[in-house]
Structure formats: structure tokens, C-alpha cells
Amino acid sequence: MLYREAGDFKTGYRSDGQTFPIRLDRWGYYALVAVAFLVVPFLINDYWANAVLVPFLIYAIAALGLNILTGYAGQVSLGTGGFMAVGAYAVYKLMTAFPDVSIVIHILLAGGITAIVGMLFGLPSLRIKGFYLAVATLAAQFFLVWLFNKVPWFYNYSASGQITAPERTVLGMAVTGPATSAPAKYLICLCFVFVLAWLARNLTRGTLGRKWMAIRDMDIAAEIIGVNPLTAKLSAFAISSFFVGIAGALLFSVYLGAAEVGEAFGINKSFLVLFMIIIGGLGSIFGSFAGAAFMVLLPVFLKNVLVGSLGWPTDLAAHIELMIVGALIIVFLIVEPHGLARLWALAKEKLRLWPFPH
Amino acid sequence: MTEMQTTTAAEGYVTADGRQIGGVLMDLKGITLRFGGVEAIKNISFDIRQGEIRAIIGPNGAGKSSMLNVISGFYVPQEGEVWFKGEKRGPMKPYEVARLGIARTFQNIALFDGMSVLDNIMTGRLNRMKAGFLSQAIWWGAAEREEIENRAAVERIIDFLEIQNIRKTPVGRLPYGLKKRVELARALAAEPGLLLLDEPMAGMNVEEKEDMSRFILDVNDEFGTTIALIEHDMGVVMDLSDRVVVMDYGRKIGDGTPDEVRNNQEVIDAYLGVAHD
Amino acid sequence: MDQLIFASEVLVNGLMTGVMYSLVALGFVLIYKASGVFNYAQGVMALFAALTLVGIQQGQVPFRHLINAIFGTHLESFGWTLPSVLAILLTAVVMIALAWLIEKLVLQHLVGQEPIILFMATIGLAYFLEGFGDVMWGADIKTLDVGLPQGISDAVEATTANWFGYGFFIDRLDIWATIIAAVLVAALVAFSQYTKQGRAMRAVADDHQAALSVGISLQFIWIMVWSIAGFVALVAGIMWGTKSGVQFSLSLIALKALPVLMLGGFTSIPGAIVGGLIVGVGEKLFEFWIGPMVGGATENWFAYVLALLFLVFRPQGLFGEKIIERV
Numbered sequence: 001m002l003y004r005e006a007g008d009f010k011t012g013y014r015s016d017g018q019t020f021p022i023r024l025d026r027w028g029y030y031a032l033v034a035v036a037f038l039v040v041p042f043l044i045n046d047y048w049a050n051a052v053l054v055p056f057l058i059y060a061i062a063a064l065g066l067n068i069l070t071g072y073a074g075q076v077s078l079g080t081g082g083f084m085a086v087g088a089y090a091v092y093k094l095m096t097a098f099p100d101v102s103i104v105i106h107i108l109l110a111g112g113i114t115a116i117v118g119m120l121f122g123l124p125s126l127r128i129k130g131f132y133l134a135v136a137t138l139a140a141q142f143f144l145v146w147l148f149n150k151v152p153w154f155y156n157y158s159a160s161g162q163i164t165a166p167e168r169t170v171l172g173m174a175v176t177g178p179a180t181s182a183p184a185k186y187l188i189c190l191c192f193v194f195v196l197a198w199l200a201r202n203l204t205r206g207t208l209g210r211k212w213m214a215i216r217d218m219d220i221a222a223e224i225i226g227v228n229p230l231t232a233k234l235s236a237f238a239i240s241s242f243f244v245g246i247a248g249a250l251l252f253s254v255y256l257g258a259a260e261v262g263e264a265f266g267i268n269k270s271f272l273v274l275f276m277i278i279i280g281g282l283g284s285i286f287g288s289f290a291g292a293a294f295m296v297l298l299p300v301f302l303k304n305v306l307v308g309s310l311g312w313p314t315d316l317a318a319h320i321e322l323m324i325v326g327a328l329i330i331v332f333l334i335v336e337p338h339g340l341a342r343l344w345a346l347a348k349e350k351l352r353l354w355p356f357p358h
Numbered sequence: 359m360t361e362m363q364t365t366t367a368a369e370g371y372v373t374a375d376g377r378q379i380g381g382v383l384m385d386l387k388g389i390t391l392r393f394g395g396v397e398a399i400k401n402i403s404f405d406i407r408q409g410e411i412r413a414i415i416g417p418n419g420a421g422k423s424s425m426l427n428v429i430s431g432f433y434v435p436q437e438g439e440v441w442f443k444g445e446k447r448g449p450m451k452p453y454e455v456a457r458l459g460i461a462r463t464f465q466n467i468a469l470f471d472g473m474s475v476l477d478n479i480m481t482g483r484l485n486r487m488k489a490g491f492l493s494q495a496i497w498w499g500a501a502e503r504e505e506i507e508n509r510a511a512v513e514r515i516i517d518f519l520e521i522q523n524i525r526k527t528p529v530g531r532l533p534y535g536l537k538k539r540v541e542l543a544r545a546l547a548a549e550p551g552l553l554l555l556d557e558p559m560a561g562m563n564v565e566e567k568e569d570m571s572r573f574i575l576d577v578n579d580e581f582g583t584t585i586a587l588i589e590h591d592m593g594v595v596m597d598l599s600d601r602v603v604v605m606d607y608g609r610k611i612g613d614g615t616p617d618e619v620r621n622n623q624e625v626i627d628a629y630l631g632v633a634h635d
Numbered sequence: 636m637d638q639l640i641f642a643s644e645v646l647v648n649g650l651m652t653g654v655m656y657s658l659v660a661l662g663f664v665l666i667y668k669a670s671g672v673f674n675y676a677q678g679v680m681a682l683f684a685a686l687t688l689v690g691i692q693q694g695q696v697p698f699r700h701l702i703n704a705i706f707g708t709h710l711e712s713f714g715w716t717l718p719s720v721l722a723i724l725l726t727a728v729v730m731i732a733l734a735w736l737i738e739k740l741v742l743q744h745l746v747g748q749e750p751i752i753l754f755m756a757t758i759g760l761a762y763f764l765e766g767f768g769d770v771m772w773g774a775d776i777k778t779l780d781v782g783l784p785q786g787i788s789d790a791v792e793a794t795t796a797n798w799f800g801y802g803f804f805i806d807r808l809d810i811w812a813t814i815i816a817a818v819l820v821a822a823l824v825a826f827s828q829y830t831k832q833g834r835a836m837r838a839v840a841d842d843h844q845a846a847l848s849v850g851i852s853l854q855f856i857w858i859m860v861w862s863i864a865g866f867v868a869l870v871a872g873i874m875w876g877t878k879s880g881v882q883f884s885l886s887l888i889a890l891k892a893l894p895v896l897m898l899g900g901f902t903s904i905p906g907a908i909v910g911g912l913i914v915g916v917g918e919k920l921f922e923f924w925i926g927p928m929v930g931g932a933t934e935n936w937f938a939y940v941l942a943l944l945f946l947v948f949r950p951q952g953l954f955g956e957k958i959i960e961r962v
Contacts, residue, residue: 127947128947224462326764329762
């Protein structure tokens with residue numbers, strides 16, 4: 001079976017506009033989804049869940065969110081960590097205040113609350129652009145972290161200042177709290193990823209997505225052809241923050257179980273997610289996944305090699321990781337500003353013509 | 359696209375080639391635009407009639423582009439009134455002006471470089487796509503239906519401008535002449551009542567200019583679109599346009615048919631460079 | 636009345652902190668003006684400079700952790716202590732080499748990219764430099780002492796006690812920092828106004844293409860500007876390092892220069908200074924009056940929120956010109 005589009009005729013604008021226009025891609029996607037839902041849960045163990053798969057899924061949501069804002073709408077944000085904190089603290093307050101309501105609803109509501117907060121901090125984007133805006137989003141980062149640290153109401157006056165997720169179940173299966181099994185953690189995250197990725201794809205392919213991209217590529221021209229910058233930018237902030245908030249809620253409740261705001265949601269988290277979309281590919285759904293996978297796997301890989309095999313001290317490995325990440329960012333920006341997603345597309349293009357490249 | 363009944367002014371005129379021109383579509387009255395102390399436009403009045411091709415010419419720095427920016431709502435003049443379809447236009451944002459049915463192209467191409475040709479032209483129809491957020495999010499019902507309907511309309515324009523083979527190419531990779539054509543396609547996709555073209559033929563070779571002239575005439579002829587354009591190439595202007603406004607140093611120094619303008623002493627002076635006192 | 640005297644002490648201390656912010660902001664402005672790059676790594680450059688200075692001064696073996704890990708050795712130091720002046724000079728050389736490398740390896744390949752891409756590249760640079768500094772010199776907190784006077788100034792305390800009946804506590808280091816910063820700024824302004832290189836630098840800042848066409852070497856100017864910025868980072872690193880130890884948080888303090896710039900405008904040297912003073916004074920006074928009511932530590936965010944609110948009402952900053960947008 002060759003990777004071809006010849007013979008795969010489109011008979012209408014609907015089939016021309018579908019997500020995977022090439023048949024083999026479509027099948028590959030169905031197979032991947034089937035394996036992710038039906039096979040992996042039976043194979044997964046604690047190490048794979050905690051070290052790789054669960055963080056990958058959660059960060060993929062955050063990366064999708066930031067990619068909507070930065071990759072599609074062109075508004076660079078350095079406040080992702082702060083917005084994740086909003087999601088985390090919102091879900092914590094909701095979980096403890098309404099223990100009888102389903103955690104799924106809490107997580108969605110946490111996303112909604114983050115969307116409102118995100119819109120609020122997105123308001124300056126109407127007046128300021130580029131790195132002025134990037135720096136302005138630092139205000140969100142530092143202010144929000146400070147807020148959750150200093151106002152005891154947010155952490156229910158706990159002595160340690162930490163928030164701890166109580167046990168909650170979905171369909172009788174614990175998904176938060178210490179008793180959660182690896183498959184349960186994995187599955188709940190996977191469900192959110194699946195639905196949110198589908199929403200992101202739909203939103204970016206249609207009217208709203210075109211408005212975002214128009215604002216990104218040339219905001220003045222966009223306004224003159226009829227895009228209202230207010231609604232375009234604020235909707236990007238809102239939807240992006242909704243995704244990021246859900247990622248924060250899942251990170252805290254399902255993955256970490258307990259969190260201290262400065263540690264879990266500091267400025268480094270903002271950069272981590274930004275790096276994911278730069279390396280994965282700005283303005284690409286696939287890129288968000290690729291970048292998240294890359295940035296989750298890199299430290300695991302380095303730790304295994306440098307500390308596990310070579311026996312170097314952990315702090316040295318951590319510093320080398322910083323160097324590698326920094327260098328990679330620069331290399332990607334120089335060589336391929338569209339990231340892994342573009343490399344993937346190029347590889348597919350080559351494959352489509354193979355073995356007759358001319 | 360022929361909404362003549364709303365115009366207030368008297369009946370139009372018949373052009374040299376026998377086309378019936380309608381009443382006043384846009385009326386600019388005493389427009390003055392300042393940037394700080396500089397007066398870019400000084401008390402200019404003229405009208406644009408339904409169905410005509412109206413040119414604005416003048417030496418560099420005469421204020422032509424500023425005039426177009428006033429019409430498209432990008433600059434708000436300090437003095438004067440803009441009347442469109444018989445109604446006085448209040449202070450408006452550019453995107454609100456676009457929704458009135460005024461589309462434009464730009465002197466320095468302003469396409470969305472990160473998007474394909476198709477997506478760029480689809481942005482021209484954004485104001486016609488009304489599907490709600492939820493429908494878009496789940497890609498069901500109105501959103502999908504609308505996408506397909508508008509895609510069909512865009513494909514007609516793609517055919518009209520003969521750019522079928524590049525519809526999925528990212529705009530950033532296109533050569534200059536094609537970019538200009540895609541930009542025209544984007545403006546046409548809005549099915550505008552008034553189309554503004556800012557130097558549509560700047561930087562083109564003779565062949566490309568001929569192509570573009572033909573497209574402009576065809577648009578006017580087939581869709582009945584009213585067109586206001588800025589152009590430096592005198593030959594092109596005199597051939598294409600029905601009436602010409604001449605600007606110099608922010609003032610209007612001539613207004614009329616190409617023949618009238620050609621014989622206007624002040625216009626000749628401005629172009630041949632008589633010293634200003 | 637007491638309240639007012641306390642407040643004026645806070646104000647003076649705020650001015651001193653503000654000078655420090657201005658110092659870092661200055662490095663940003665220089666690079667931005669000459670190359671249009673918004674150098675996020677300026678703060679990490681200050682950290683790196685301070686680390687290098689301590690390392691050289693105390694004769695530490697560079698990359699000793701890495702070498703020890705690979706070869707199983709136990710290298711620690713060369714066993715010398717260099718005089719401060721020599722150590723500072725050597726560090727300046729390292730910073731110039733760094734500027735050269737950044738130009739060769741990063742900037743040259745990003746010419747003509749959008750500003751936001753360049754900005755993100757400097758975030759990558761910041762990460763790299765932070766890791767590099769740690770690998771080179773170790774991540775432990777170091778004390779930096781190049782012989783700058785420290786401690787509460789007795790003279791100021793005595794004088795103010797005479798005037799107000801209450802002695803101000805002002806650190807002598809802050810006073811020195813102010814003097815050094817003033818000298819540095821004066822030198823930079825003189826350099827850019829009265830030397831050939833300075834004129835070339837301003838020409839590049841105005842228009843890359845035009846500067847190239849009259850025969851100015853863009854490369855040379857960029858290396859020069861990054862070297863100067865590296866030197867400014869070194870000075871800032873010495874001040875901050877002496878004040879609060881050489882550690883990672885130093886680069887976060889330097890991040891404060893960003894809101895300073897937003898207030899002052901990215902292209903204005905006076906703007907950087909005034910912005911720095913406003914932020915320094917503002918955050919200290921805010922913490923003094925409002926801080927106790929909301930749980931303190933407002934310095935973490937005050938500068939950013941101030942800059943954000945300010946920009947919403949005046950997007951071009953204090954000294955920037957109003958932008959006329961064109962199509």
C-alpha cells in the first residue's frame with residue numbers, strides 16, 4: 001500500500017475540507033485512536049502513566065490551548081502557568097465545596113472560570129501588541145501565583161498552604177486521590193484530550209479560526225476586511241484559557257494530587273508550554289501533540305541516559321537539560337520555525353512522491 | 359448588488375461607451391484630515407456614483423491613499439462628512455465599514471501570508487458567515503453548511519480570476535503579480551457594493567497590467583460593482599475610468615471625465631511641475 | 636509625621652533599587668535600539684557574568700562538575716584568588732566572546748525574522764545560558780565580593796538623624812551602585828553621541844538597510860552592542876550579586892527590567908532610567924502602604940501590573956512617540 005492521493009478523488013467541498021484528506025492518514029488516525037482507547041489501558045503501568053503518558057496528555061491540552069492563542073491568533077502569552085493555576089484552584093474549590101457533583105463537571109467549570117480570567121488579562125491585547133503583550137501577560141503569571149499563595153481562602157486555610165485533591169470517582173472508578181489506578185488516570189485524561197483536540201480542530205478550520213489567523217498575519221488588514229479585533233482576540237484568549245484551565249485542573253487533581261502554587265505553576269511552566277508549541281509547530285494541532293510528547297520525553301530520556309547509564313549527578317543532568325532545551329529552541333527557530341509538524345508534513349510530501357521525486 | 363433605490367441624488371449619466379451610471383453611492387463632503395500639524399487632505403468633496411469606475415490620481419504625497427483610508431474607515435477625518443447609500447456615516451471602526459459592503463485592496467499587498475490562497479479568499483466572506491460558536495465547535499449544522507456554500511461562491515471567484523491551480527498554495531510563496539490577483543479575489547469575495555483599489559497595477563509589467571485592467575473592467579461589467587481606484591499609470595487610468603479626481607498637496611485640483619481632466623490647466627501644471635507659490 | 640519619615644526612607648531605598656533595575660533595563664535598550672532584538676536573556680547574562688566573575692576570582696575550574704562526572708576526577712579549584720580588577724577584566728573578555736558567539740551562532744541566522752521570533756529565540760538563549768552557567772560554575776549560591784563597600788552608611792544615618800531626628804538606613808552599596816550607574820550612563824551617552832562607532836550604532840538602530848548601504852558593518856555593530864550589553868550585564872551582576880548573592884533568582888530580579896522598559900519605552904535611555912526609578916519607588920511604597928493589608932510580597936507582581944495598566948492607557952510608553960499606523 002503506497003502513500004498516495006492519486007485515485008482518492010474528492011467529489012464535494014465537504015470531502016475536500018476534511019481533516020485527513022488522504023485515505024491512509026485517515027486509517028492511521030482511526031487505528032491510533034483505537035489503540036489509545038482499547039489497548040493501552042490494559043498494558044499501562046504506574047511508571048508509564050506517571051512518567052510519560054499522563055503528563056503527555058495533560059500538556060498536550062495545555063499546548064493546544066496556547067497554540068490557539070499564540071500559533072493561530074498570534075498573541076504570545078507568558079502567563080500559561082498562571083492560567084493553569086486558575087484551573088487547578090478552581091477545580092479544588094469546586095471539588096471541596098460540592099463533593100456530590102461529578103468531577104468531570106468540575107473540571108469543565110474550572111476551564112470556564114479560567115476562560116473568564118483569561119479574557120480579563122486578554123483585554124490589554126486590544127491596545128498593545130507583540131512582546132509588549134508578552135510582557136504584559138507576565139503580570140498575569142506573577143499576580144495569579146501571588147494571589148493563590150497569599151489568600152488562604154483559595155487553599156481552604158490548610159496549614160501547609162498546599163491544595164490536596166480528595167478522592168472522586170467517574171463511573172465508580174477513582175480518578176483522583178491516592179487510590180487512583182494508572183489506567184483510570186490515563187483514561188480520564190485521554191477522554192478530555194480526544195474531545196478537546198476535536199473541538200480545537202473544528203474551531204481552527206472555520207470562521208473563527210480564519211479570523212484568528214487573519215489577526216495573526218496582519219491585524220490592520222484583518223480589521224479592514226471586517227474582522228472585529230475585540231471579539232477575535234478575546235475569543236482566542238477565552239478558548240485558549242479554557243483549554244489551559246482544564247490542563248491545570250487535570251494536572252493538579254489527576255496527576256499531582258497535591259500542589260503548591262509557586263512550585264507547580266511558576267513561570268517555568270509558562271515557558272515549558274511555550275517551548276512545546278515552538279518545537280511542535282506554531283499553528284498546528286498535530287504540532288501541539290508532537291511538542292508535548294517531545295518536551296515530556298526529553299527529560300525522561302536524558303535522565304535515563306545521563307543519570308541511569310552514565311551515573312552523573314542529577315543536578316548536572318538537569319543543567320544539561322536546560323542547555324539542550326535552550327539550544328533546541330534556537331535551532332528550531334532558525335531551521336524550522338514551524339516545528340516538528342512542518343518536518344512531519346515535509347516527510348509526508350516526500351513519501352507521497354516516493355519513489356519518483358521528480 | 360444594485361441597490362440604487364436608496365441613493366438620494368438625482369439620476370446618473372451615460373458613459374462614452376454607453377453604460378448607464380446611477381445615482382450617488384458615496385458622497386464625500388468637505389473632508390479634512392490632519393496628522394498632528396500636517397494636513398494630508400484639505401477640504402475635499404467629490405462623489406462616487408453607482409456602477410462607475412472612479413479614479414483618484416495625483417503626484418506622490420498628494421493624499422490619495424489617505425483619501426482611500428478615509429473611505430474605508432481606517433482614518434477618521436477631523437472635518438467633513440461621509441455619506442454612503444444616502445445615509446450619513448457616523449464614526450465607525452474599519453470592520454463596521456467593511457460590513458456596509460466596502461471592500462478594498464492595498465498598495466503594499468496585505469494578504470495573510472500564513473494561510474493558503476483559498477483561506478485568504480474565504481476571509482473575504484467572513485461577514486457573510488453567521489454560524490454560532492457551538493455549531494462551529496462541533497462542526498455540525500450551520501457551520502458546515504455555510505462553509506460549503508461559501509466555498510462554492512469563492513470557487514466562482516477563483517474561476518473568474520483564473521487562479522484555480524494555486525488555490526491550496528500558501529500565499530507567502532506566490533510571486534507579486536499573483537498576490538495582487540489573490541488580493542483582488544479576497545475583496546471580490548465580499549461581494550462589495552463599493553470596491554476600493556489602491557494602486558492595483560503598481561510594480562506590474564505590461565502584460566500583467568493588461569490582465570488586471572481586464573479583470574477590473576469585467577468586475578465592473580459582470581457584477582455591476584462600483585469601483586474607486588488609485589493608479590499612477592496615466593494610460594491605464596484614462597482608459598479604465600469614467601470620471602477622475604485629481605489631487606495635489608492634499609487639495610482637489612480637478613474632477614471630471616478623463617478628457618476634461620486632461621485639458622485642465624492646473625492638472626497639467628501639477629504634473630509638469632510648475633512652481634508652487 | 637513619623638509615617639511620612641518612614642515613607643521617605645522607603646522612597647530613598649526604592650530609588651536605589653530603581654537604579655539597579657535601570658541598570659539591567661539599559662542593557663535591553665541598547666540591544667533593542669541597535670538590532671531590534673528584544674533580549675529576554677539580558678537578566679541571565681547578568682547572572683552568567685556574576686557567576687563567571689566569582690568563578691574566575693576564586694580560581695574555580697570551569698566545567699569541573701562535568702569533568703568530574705566524565706573522568707571520575709575530583710577537580711575543585713586552581714588554588715588562586717585573583718585581584719578583583721583582573722577578575723573583572725577577564726570576565727569582560729568572556730562577555731565579549733559570548734557576544735561574538737551569539738552573533739555568529741544565533742543572530743546571523745535570524746536576520747530579517749519577525750521581532751517576536753527573535754524574542755522567542757532569546758528565551759531559548761536565556762535557558763541555554765542558565766544551564767551553561769550552571770554546568771560551567773555549579774549552581775550553588777555564591778557570595779560575590781569585589782571590594783565594594785557594604786553595610787549601613789553611618790554618614791547618612793548621622794546626617795538624617797540630625798535633620799529629622801530619625802536616622803535613615805541606607806546601604807552604602809546602594810549609594811555606590813547609584814554613582815556607578817550614573818557614570819555608566821554618562822559614558823554610554825557620550826559614546827553614542829561623540830564617537831564614530833556610536834554614530835554607526837545609531838544609524839543601524841534607525842535603519843538596517845540604509846546603514847548597510849553607507850558601508851557600516853552590521854556584524855561589527857551587533858557584536859559591539861552585545862558586548863556593551865554584556866558589560867552592562869556584568870556591572871548589574873556585580874551589584875545584584877554583591878547585594879543578594881549569586882543565584883538563579885538574580886535572573887528573575889532582572890526580569891523586572893521588562894516592566895521598566897514597558898513604562899519607559901524600549902528605545903529610550905532616559906526612559907529606562909525614569910522607568911526604573913518609578914518601578915523601584917512604586918513597588919517599595921506599595922509594599923509599605925498596601926502590602927501589609929494584602930499579605931505582603933507584592934513586589935512580585937506590582938511592577939508588571941503597573942506596566943500593564945499603564946500601557947493600556949498609553950501604549951507607546953512614557954517617552955515613545957505616538958504611532959501612526961499605515962497601510
